[in-house]
Structures are given as structure tokens and as C-alpha cells.
Amino acid sequence: EEALNKKPTNYTWGVLDIDEFIQKITQEGITDAKVEQVASGYIIHLPNEDTLIQVEDSSTHIFCEGDMLLRQKLRTILLQCLNKF
């Protein structure tokens, strides 16, 4: 645990382009995404992966079970779709 980095990696900014995100996860083999528009933004449901992604203008929250590889895959794609500094 001594090797844990206390400094943040990077900060994300901007609005998530839902279409770009869906296209990228589809390319990575996640093909069951269902997008629902709600008052606060969008909810992306991935039923086969037991995952829910809540997207608002200034935030994205990924809810998933304990599958580390799936979460890391979604994280990588999400970060590709957002601006960083």
C-alpha cells in the first residue's frame, strides 16, 4: 500500500458525448447498451454486465458489480471521451 499514489491522476472537464461513448463501448464488445433520457441527463443500462451509468452535464457515475476488468474498460473509454488536464 506504500506504493499508492496520493496525487490525483488528472481532472476531467466538458460534457460527455453519449453517441461517441456508446460507439466506443460497442467497438469493445459491449453491445447491449440501452440509453434512456431522464430529466437530469441520461441513464445507460448494460443489462448483461449488470451495470448502470448515470450521465449528467457535469458528472458521470458508473454503478457496477465487483467486475474489475469491466469497470476498468468502461473507465478507459469514458476518459477517452472527456477532456482532461
Add this chain to the structure above:
Amino acid sequence: LVMKDSSTCLMDVDEACREAGINRHFVRFTSTLRMEDPGPSSKTAEKLLQLIKARLKDWHVQLTDGSISVESVLVKVEGNEDEQKSVYVSWDNQDEELGSYILGLLQTMGQ
């Protein structure tokens, strides 16, 4: 570190973003674990607290309102006494390393 009007100053990230008109996008993760641990959920939370404290000696680990927190990482235990417990582990993207470390730690414990 922000340069403004030919002077330099230290600024909080949120404040610097506000000044520069950058709309931050916050990314958070929540993962759920199931744990067989008979007894009240507060007892399970106490065990997890001790485990995390023992592994993260240099970090400020605290228990508030039944939730364990370290930086932006939050660990919450839910479930009745005679039930399997659900453990929710959530964290901000900035604390990815810490969050996934704690999740991995609790996953090993649950097995």
C-alpha cells in the same frame, strides 16, 4: 498553480476552474460486493474499518454515520442481521488507485 495578470498564485482546483470558466466533469464509480458475515451491519463495518486501517496506516481512515471514508472513497455496508451483506465501495476518478485497492482488498476478504 495559476498565472494571472503576470502574477502567479496557488489555487484550489475547483476555484481555478471557476476562474478559467472550465466546466469540470466529475467521474465516480460505485461497485457492489456481497459478503457472508452474520450479525448487524455495523459489526461488519467495524471489521472492514479495522482491516482498511491496518493496511492504510498513512491514510486518514474514518467511520462516520456507519460509512467508512478515506479521501473520496466511501464504504457502506447494508443488510439485516441474518442476511448476506451488500458492501458498496465508491470513489472519485482522482482516487482510482486508492478506490480500486480498497475494493480489491475487500473482495479478498469476502472470499
